[in-house]
Amino acid sequence: MSSKLNPFEMAQRQFDQVADQLDLSPDNRALLRNPMREFHFQIPVRMDSGELRVFRGYRVQHNDARGPCKGGIRFHPAETIDTVRALATWMTWKCAVSDIPLGGGKGGVICDPSTLSVLEKERLCRGWVGQMWRNIGPRTDVPAPDVGTTPQMMGWMMDEYSKLVGSFTPGVITGKPLGGGGSLFRTPATGFGVIVTVREALKHLGINGKETTCSLQGFGNVSQYAALTYLDMIGGKIVAVSCWDNQDKCSYTFSKKDGIDPKFLQSITDEYGTVNKGRAKEGGYEIEDADAWLAKDVDILVPAAIEGVITGDTVKRISKKVRIVAEGANGPTTPEADEVLKANNVFVIPDFLCNAGGVTCSYFEGVQNDMNFYWAEEEVRTRLDQKMTVAFHKVLEMAKARKVYMRNAAYMVAIDSVVKAMMLRGWV
Numbered sequence: 001m002s003s004k005l006n007p008f009e010m011a012q013r014q015f016d017q018v019a020d021q022l023d024l025s026p027d028n029r030a031l032l033r034n035p036m037r038e039f040h041f042q043i044p045v046r047m048d049s050g051e052l053r054v055f056r057g058y059r060v061q062h063n064d065a066r067g068p069c070k071g072g073i074r075f076h077p078a079e080t081i082d083t084v085r086a087l088a089t090w091m092t093w094k095c096a097v098s099d100i101p102l103g104g105g106k107g108g109v110i111c112d113p114s115t116l117s118v119l120e121k122e123r124l125c126r127g128w129v130g131q132m133w134r135n136i137g138p139r140t141d142v143p144a145p146d147v148g149t150t151p152q153m154m155g156w157m158m159d160e161y162s163k164l165v166g167s168f169t170p171g172v173i174t175g176k177p178l179g180g181g182g183s184l185f186r187t188p189a190t191g192f193g194v195i196v197t198v199r200e201a202l203k204h205l206g207i208n209g210k211e212t213t214c215s216l217q218g219f220g221n222v223s224q225y226a227a228l229t230y231l232d233m234i235g236g237k238i239v240a241v242s243c244w245d246n247q248d249k250c251s252y253t254f255s256k257k258d259g260i261d262p263k264f265l266q267s268i269t270d271e272y273g274t275v276n277k278g279r280a281k282e283g284g285y286e287i288e289d290a291d292a293w294l295a296k297d298v299d300i301l302v303p304a305a306i307e308g309v310i311t312g313d314t315v316k317r318i319s320k321k322v323r324i325v326a327e328g329a330n331g332p333t334t335p336e337a338d339e340v341l342k343a344n345n346v347f348v349i350p351d352f353l354c355n356a357g358g359v360t361c362s363y364f365e366g367v368q369n370d371m372n373f374y375w376a377e378e379e380v381r382t383r384l385d386q387k388m389t390v391a392f393h394k395v396l397e398m399a400k401a402r403k404v405y406m407r408n409a410a411y412m413v414a415i416d417s418v419v420k421a422m423m424l425r426g427w428v
């Protein structure tokens with residue numbers, strides 16, 4: 001995480017720029033610049049040792065004009081309220097740009113889940129719901145997984161909520177495990193959606209995907225499925241992946257000239273997407289420094305880890321060959337770096353468009369929970385591809401019509417839609 005730029009200030013700066021371009025009224029700005037509601041709470045957890053530990057938890061509900069708030073819960077040691085505020089704000093734009101009837105929210109807990117036992121994680125998840133259950137629900141606010149949280153954790157949270165309200169309520173949370181109210185294709189959905197937007201960008205730029213190369217940051221859920229889908233759908237070569245090694249407590253770039261094999265890396269990755277350096281070396285991988293992924297001579301860069309990684313400093317390391325930056329992560333590029341990418345004519349697929357596949361599939365999951373009728377995998381995949389393709393072209397058309405950067409065009413589409421909903425409801 002960037003220590004220089006507060007992510008919420010970054011989200012507000014991005015918003016202000018477009019609000020000026022749209023000449024947005026002061027009322028609309030006042031409502032959209034800050035979250036509607038936020039919850040800060042303590043979660044006492046009995047550890048396996050018998051001692052009690054108190055964790056800090058958050059939930060931010062940024063805007064629900066278009067529907068119930070929606071967004072993940074992060075378990076991260078460096079979590080801050082401002083990170084959660086920024087991420088909740090981006091969820092409002094993400095749901096709006098993908099045209100799903102939901103608002104924006106995000107939650108967090110300051111913790112390192114990799115240091116907790118299974119039972120401690122379960123108690124922490126149940127404790128989070130214990131603090132929040134009165135303010136979440138299928139028609140209020142629907143959490144989901146994010147960095148550091150898993151489908152199993154969503155299952156515990158759904159169970160706790162159902163017990164507290166006294167009624168089986170799968171639609172309170174999405175990203176649940178299969179067989180526990182989850183949707184087929186939810187796990188690959190975000191990474192798949194990232195590559196659908198890359199496919200459309202390549203078509204737009206007239207680039208043959210098979211001849212492209214790609215480098216990714218992160219090897220969690222988003223990056224793993226982006227890598228697999230890129231090979232499958234686009235057919236290019238992935239030269240590097242950067243990710244966290246939990247044993248060494250630092251990140252490395254794992255690269256291979258003839259292309260990395262995501263399936264092999266998956267086989268040596270734990271549930272949080274951390275790869276072990278020793279085992280990668282045995283598999284013939286070259287180990288480089290954490291930032292090396294960003295400096296590769298590739299056509300496509302996919303930052304798919306955390307916010308604030310492409311900064312005014314690191315952007316200088318990006319090769320002139322790069323044509324597309326596909327933001328699998330939320331908020332990976334700072335406004336300073338955006339200026340450089342814009343000047344270098346790099347086609348940026350902004351985060352809340354690029355990684356909207358996860359929440360779109362979450363929406364499908366909620367629809368299936370409501371109907372109590374579950375779709376075949378192919379149906380989910382086809383609907384997701386359609387939604388992502390339509391969203392991409394809506395933003396591209398806006399970018400062309402108003403001659404603006406893709407990020408600003410995505411903001412324009414999203415802000416228009418949220419403002420319209422607020423007006424229809426009589427808020428402004």
Ligand code: GLU
Nearest residue numbers: 071072144146358359362
């Ligand atoms: N955490 C994911 C995101 O940032 C998914 C959110 C959801 O499914 O609600 O988009």
